[in-house]
Amino acid sequence: MGSATDASPLYVFVHHRVAPEQADLLRGAYEKAAERLAGTAGLLGTELLVSPDDRSRYVLLMHWDGRRPFREWxxxxxxxxxxxxxxxxxxxxxxxxxxxxxxxxxxxxxxD
Structure with a gap:
């Protein structure tokens, strides 16, 4: 039996690092990944975030409808x-x- 958190919105933060002069490479990879992820069951959206204090640090934020769809993916x-x-x-x-x-x-x- 699942817990309440299994059906609760889930946020996954995937940390990335790239030299600032290669940011376009990461951005291009994000666009490819987002295209591939489009229509994935339970995925509510993605965002690519950059640290304002360290332009080499990025986070892919994935918003899921719950833990189960994330685990299946x-x-x-x-x-x-x-x-x-x-x-x-x-x-x-x-x-x-x-x-x-x-x-x-x-x-x-x-x-729990």
Whole structure:
């Protein structure tokens, strides 16, 4: 049985790092990834964010309709060998990992 967080909105932050002079490469990879993600069940939207204080740091924000659709998508991505055009820019040296997952606390009743 799932928890209340399984059906609550989910935000996934995927951290990327690229030299500022190569920002267009990341932007192009984002456009390809966004096109590929279009129509993915449970994905409500994506945004590419840049740090105003460090133009080498970027975050792909993915807004999901819940944990289940995100997990199903992640499983398919693993099976396909992680084909995202953005993968090569992921910040794999970031302490704590290259991505974070959060529920919207304002819409979660039970965090069990």
């Amino acid at each position: 992640a499983k398919r991505e693993r099976e396909l060998g992680y084909p995202s055009a953005m993968r090569k820019f992921q910040d794999r040296e970031r302490p704590g990992g290259h991505f974070d997952v959060f529920n919207d606390l304002t819409r979660v009743r039970d965090l």
